[in-house]
Amino acid sequence: GAGVSQSPSNKVTEKGKDVELRCDPISGHTALYWYRQRLGQGLEFLIYFQGNSAPDKSGLPSDRFSAERTGESVSTLTIQRTQQEDSAVYLCASSLTGHTEAFFGQGTRLTVV
């Protein structure tokens, strides 16, 4: 596609439910990043995928969070047993390996009620 696409754009879920967020990177982009932005807070690193290498999961806040990416395609971020503190905008960005510009999606606004 023309840009990074994230879905859904908005998600309201009940506490304790599982949610799955999707990111479609720009075709051919080998690097993919997930970040979180809580209201009034800065970017918070979650996970980094680079091609077929083992992802850097060091930013995932708890074992309720997991992410997958098959090859250089779509990535999904799954949050199990959602809590109110999970409410945030989840941003995805992709870039070409060795390229310096990251292209961001519009984000998924998650609200846990």
Added chain:
Amino acid sequence: KNQVEQSPQSLIILEGKNCTLQCNYTVSPFSNLRWYKQDTGRGPVSLTIMTFSENTKSNGRYTATLDADTKQSSLHITASQLSDSASYICVVSADRGSTLGRLYFGRGTQLTVWP
């Protein structure tokens, strides 16, 4: 550890005033540094890129500086406008040879311009 630190976390200024945002990094080896602007409800978009050999680069009312020796960059906004209200994010690229060109993101500075 490769890190990017931005300051201040948030800033409020009056329309027409100037301001400077700071970015310090420990990413090594360094390739380049970009400043992004994120309007409310949108994804960040690139404003300017600074490579190792560049000290200053301007983009309209935005001027970025880079001191590769001290590993510091600044983004200066002149004659601020209401539309400058946004989050400004500093992103540093590691040299491809070391970490496949991984990008390291700062947390951002939230700028609010009041009329």
